[in-house]
Amino acid sequence: MERLNFQAIEKKWQSTFEKEKLYNSKSSKKFYCLEMFPYPSGKIHMGHVRNYTIGDVIARFKFMNGFNVLHPMGWDAFGLPAENAAKENKLHPKKWTEKNISEMKRQLKLMGLSIDWDLEVSTCDEKYYKHQQEIFIDFYNKGFVKRKENYVNWDPVEQSVLANEQVVNGRGWRSGAVVERKKLSQWFFDITKFSEDLLKGLEELNNWPEKVKTMQRNWIGKSVGCEIKFNIEVENKKINIFTTRPDTIFGASFLAISVDHPICSKFVNDQKYIEFKEKCLKVGTTEEALANAEKIGFNTNLFATHPFIKDKKLPIYVANFILMDYGTGAIFGCPAHDQRDLDFAKKYDLEITEVVSDEPSKPKNFNNLTEAFVGDGTIINSDFLNGLTVEQAKSKIIREIEKQKIGEKKITYRLKDWGISRQRYWGCPIPMIHLKDGSIVPVDKSELPVKLPDDIDLNKSGNPLETHKNWKNTIHKKTGKPAVRETDTLDTFVDSSWYFLRFCSPETVSEPFDIKKVNYWMPVDQYIGGIEHAILHLLYSRFFMRALKKSNNKINDLEPFKGLFTQGMVCHETYKDKNGKWLTPSEVEKGDNGKYQKISDKSEVRVGPSESMSKSKKNVIDPESMIKSYGADSVRWFILSDSPPEKDIQWSNQGVNAAYKFLQKVYNLCCVVKERSEKKNTLDKEFDLKMNSYINKITRSINDFNLNVVVANVYEIYNLFNDYLSKDTSNKSIKKNFTNFIKILIPFTPHLAYECLELLGVKETKSWPKIDTKLILKEKIKIAIQINGKTREVIEVEKGINQSSVEKLCKNNAKLKNKIMDKSITRVIFVQDRIINFITR
RNA sequence: GCCCUCGUGGUGAAAUUGGUAGACACAAAGGACUUAAAAUCCUUGCCCUUUUGGGAGUGCCAGUUCGAGUCUGGCCGAGGGCACCA
Numbered sequence A: 001m002e003r004l005n006f007q008a009i010e011k012k013w014q015s016t017f018e019k020e021k022l023y024n025s026k027s028s029k030k031f032y033c034l035e036m037f038p039y040p041s042g043k044i045h046m047g048h049v050r051n052y053t054i055g056d057v058i059a060r061f062k063f064m065n066g067f068n069v070l071h072p073m074g075w076d077a078f079g080l081p082a083e084n085a086a087k088e089n090k091l092h093p094k095k096w097t098e099k100n101i102s103e104m105k106r107q108l109k110l111m112g113l114s115i116d117w118d119l120e121v122s123t124c125d126e127k128y129y130k131h132q133q134e135i136f137i138d139f140y141n142k143g144f145v146k147r148k149e150n151y152v153n154w155d156p157v158e159q160s161v162l163a164n165e166q167v168v169n170g171r172g173w174r175s176g177a178v179v180e181r182k183k184l185s186q187w188f189f190d191i192t193k194f195s196e197d198l199l200k201g202l203e204e205l206n207n208w209p210e211k212v213k214t215m216q217r218n219w220i221g222k223s224v225g226c227e228i229k230f231n232i233e234v235e236n237k238k239i240n241i242f243t244t245r246p247d248t249i250f251g252a253s254f255l256a257i258s259v260d261h262p263i264c265s266k267f268v269n270d271q272k273y274i275e276f277k278e279k280c281l282k283v284g285t286t287e288e289a290l291a292n293a294e295k296i297g298f299n300t301n302l303f304a305t306h307p308f309i310k311d312k313k314l315p316i317y318v319a320n321f322i323l324m325d326y327g328t329g330a331i332f333g334c335p336a337h338d339q340r341d342l343d344f345a346k347k348y349d350l351e352i353t354e355v356v357s358d359e360p361s362k363p364k365n366f367n368n369l370t371e372a373f374v375g376d377g378t379i380i381n382s383d384f385l386n387g388l389t390v391e392q393a394k395s396k397i398i399r400e401i402e403k404q405k406i407g408e409k410k411i412t413y414r415l416k417d418w419g420i421s422r423q424r425y426w427g428c429p430i431p432m433i434h435l436k437d438g439s440i441v442p443v444d445k446s447e448l449p450v451k452l453p454d455d456i457d458l459n460k461s462g463n464p465l466e467t468h469k470n471w472k473n474t475i476h477k478k479t480g481k482p483a484v485r486e487t488d489t490l491d492t493f494v495d496s497s498w499y500f501l502r503f504c505s506p507e508t509v510s511e512p513f514d515i516k517k518v519n520y521w522m523p524v525d526q527y528i529g530g531i532e533h534a535i536l537h538l539l540y541s542r543f544f545m546r547a548l549k550k551s552n553n554k555i556n557d558l559e560p561f562k563g564l565f566t567q568g569m570v571c572h573e574t575y576k577d578k579n580g581k582w583l584t585p586s587e588v589e590k591g592d593n594g595k596y597q598k599i600s601d602k603s604e605v606r607v608g609p610s611e612s613m614s615k616s617k618k619n620v621i622d623p624e625s626m627i628k629s630y631g632a633d634s635v636r637w638f639i640l641s642d643s644p645p646e647k648d649i650q651w652s653n654q655g656v657n658a659a660y661k662f663l664q665k666v667y668n669l670c671c672v673v674k675e676r677s678e679k680k681n682t683l684d685k686e687f688d689l690k691m692n693s694y695i696n697k698i699t700r701s702i703n704d705f706n707l708n709v710v711v712a713n714v715y716e717i718y719n720l721f722n723d724y725l726s727k728d729t730s731n732k733s734i735k736k737n738f739t740n741f742i743k744i745l746i747p748f749t750p751h752l753a754y755e756c757l758e759l760l761g762v763k764e765t766k767s768w769p770k771i772d773t774k775l776i777l778k779e780k781i782k783i784a785i786q787i788n789g790k791t792r793e794v795i796e797v798e799k800g801i802n803q804s805s806v807e808k809l810c811k812n813n814a815k816l817k818n819k820i821m822d823k824s825i826t827r828v829i830f831v832q833d834r835i836i837n838f839i840t841r
Numbered sequence B: 001g002c003c004c005u006c007g008u009g010g011u012g013a014a015a016u017u018g019g020u021a022g023a024c025a026c027a028a029a030g031g032a033c034u035u036a037a038a039a040u041c042c043u044u045g046c047c048c049u050u051u052u053g054g055g056a057g058u059g060c061c062a063g064u065u066c067g068a069g070u071c072u073g074g075c076c077g078a079g080g081g082c083a084c085c086a
Helices: A006-019 A046-064 A080-089 A093-110 A126-142 A191-204 A210-220 A246-251 A262-267 A271-282 A287-292 A339-347 A390-403 A515-521 A536-552 A623-630 A632-640 A653-675 A682-703 A707-727 A735-745 A750-759 A773-778 A803-812 A814-822
Strands: A030-035 A068-070 A145-155 A160-162 A180-189 A222-232 A237-243 A254-257 A297-305 A313-319 A330-333 A407-413 A432-435 A440-442 A473-475 A482-485 A526-530 A564-567 A570-576 A588-590 A596-598 A606-612 A780-787 A790-798 A827-831 A835-839
Touching: A006 A093, A006 A632, A006 A750, A030 A046, A030 A515, A046 A068, A046 A526, A046 A564, A046 A570, A046 A623, A046 A632, A046 A682, A080 A093, A093 A623, A126 A145, A126 A440, A126 A536, A191 A210, A191 A222, A191 A407, A191 A536, A210 A536, A210 A564, A222 A246, A222 A390, A237 A246, A237 A254, A237 A330, A237 A407, A246 A390, A254 A339, A262 A297, A262 A313, A271 A297, A330 A339, A390 A407, A623 A632, A623 A653, A632 A653, A632 A707, A632 A750, A653 A707, A653 A735, A653 A750, A682 A707, A682 A735, A682 A773, A707 A735, A735 A750, A780 A803, A790 A803, A803 A827, A803 A835
Parallel strands: A030 A068, A030 A526, A254 A313, A526 A564, A780 A835
Antiparallel strands: A145 A160, A145 A180, A222 A237, A222 A297, A222 A407, A254 A330, A297 A313, A432 A440, A432 A482, A473 A482, A570 A606, A588 A596, A780 A790, A827 A835
């Protein structure tokens, strides 16, 4: 038995992997395999290991199947942690980021990935963000960029804007000061222009998980309804409302408008209104607080006239549950058929009229009911709509509204514009300048990139760009007049919305990308990453493709990611000591009594549930130390074993150890095969059938992402070879089939596989084993023999055997003879290659 | 509250899509080898039966079917997404 020195062979093969890329330049088929690029936080974690192992399997598999494969990697390098680290360690964000990138790159290389590092891209590199600024200006010129006022979390002590995750219990995480809501003028991408297109585009994404598409659909939130203009009595003004239930118009008993509605400007000096508005703002901004908030209203004492009921007046309220940025910021209330309206009507003693009923003969009294009726039914109490269904009534009333020119059919989306301004240093500067006359214009493209200044002081409060006078003050090129730079930087989601395009031609200087190369490689055939990006990152990237096409017009595709796979998380048990402090797995051991204890003082350890690995709970396993003890292949093999890639996986040291032992055994078996004679013989023929069937199965499983099933099949194949080789002591070889077995391992455990192939003297290592479709037909299969649906026997037969032959076999079978003969068979069900079922009832 | 997904041994899971349930692996128990341990290998894994064999069984209840983990209806449980969206 020979011990394999993983460290030595892995180092050896990794230098080969770096030189040999996955390009089949002669191939007509391309495959763009992309894993979500990492944030350079310092060290790789198990989540990365899982993500990139899955990606590597796909990339290597596709390459072996003749595809020309693009498999790049880069860094999502801008972002807040760099600034925080800079403050803590007195290390410049740039230096900190660069240090992390080189460390993580070194670690990734230990994994033996098939990445083409020549394509490496880093978003904080001015060579990258220069083009991002160009794209921004293109979008600006096309009208996809706009400026709006928006609320931000303002920390009055730090004099800076806080991200949502920096607000803890309503206070700044660092200063502890109560966070204020402040209105700032900010930059937005007009993603809402593409709402319908983004929704429609989902239909063609057949290789996306249904779950992700549903999430995006909900996020876009399309609703079909109509707008109706109500006249305000006396005032000679109109209120435009949006509703999805125009069929309930005859049940309307009030109008409600948002506190931010223009009509409210009338009341700015009204003390009661001021108090009401304050009360509205006091309600917390958390989702929970909003959901549980009491419905309150302010009576304007104004009345609107009902468009279809003569002389009916509807009181107009300002209500806290009406949002200005959805629909028109105004509704009509129909208490019988909307829960919020019912709550509101009861509180303010408003009329409740039933207009839809599932039992028209039994009128309901909603004053005594707590739940509104929102189901389908027949329209009642509604003049010309009476007797119709909800759907019929909707079309009829919309036709009527349009005929009378008091409104129209309208589609609304929940999707909001994408706020891209960040009041931060470590991000891509927004290439705009503010002129003295108040106008804002793009920087001349010849002056790009607008570089981030290096000489900044992050310990001063406020945005370093804001306080950097030299950087901030500039000259407008066209007019030569002094101007001030925009000090906001771009949301890092902008960086990641086009990096996959840059990967196609990272060397291009004059343009963001070489359109020819983009149109060759795009779309990404397989994108792999975490479910946490199911909505924003993917939606923004889809928006970018569309906006780019409109501003550049040369891109072929609208959808950036043809296939999407979202892998599950890596979990581990959590440990706490007797004082409730979190412990890392390395601080814990199993004591003699089988219970966990702290290594340092043997004190008791409380074992918590297995959760996604996170620094805060300390349940992390360091990939590099695992690679050091077991080798990269063992780590890769274990992380693909057992659990399906889309599900969460439990990390266990026993598991990696088992993987390690298995790979060791594969190598040992390889040494045995090597010693055998190479002459063809009957043994090989037997294995031809079996291996062919396995290759077929495994090929299908990889295409379906059932990688855990592949692992199980590989164990079966190993057991098969091991059985034969240990029983058969003659000098017969099964080298040809064993070589195919090792080739199957290439995408999974590349170092070991190449080492074995070298040992066996195999030169051809670039192709996936061929499947012989003729051999598949010759396979022996097992069919089940059932009597009254219960399996009584299993027999091995030739594939494609017909019914009468099987029946004959059954009648001659010793075990079955009596059972079948005894009874009269009333029916026989035969399913080719599966079962035969004798019915005796 | 609304929407989506999922419930299979002690554990992770598999099941050619309506056709042998539990492949493959982890853990456990027993055994072999060994002075001993490690490593390795073998056996076992619900109930009845000495064995041959038979029975129950995929969260629970019903249904469709020759046949249901898979399809239908209802219930229970877990996880995820959205949430004053008119």
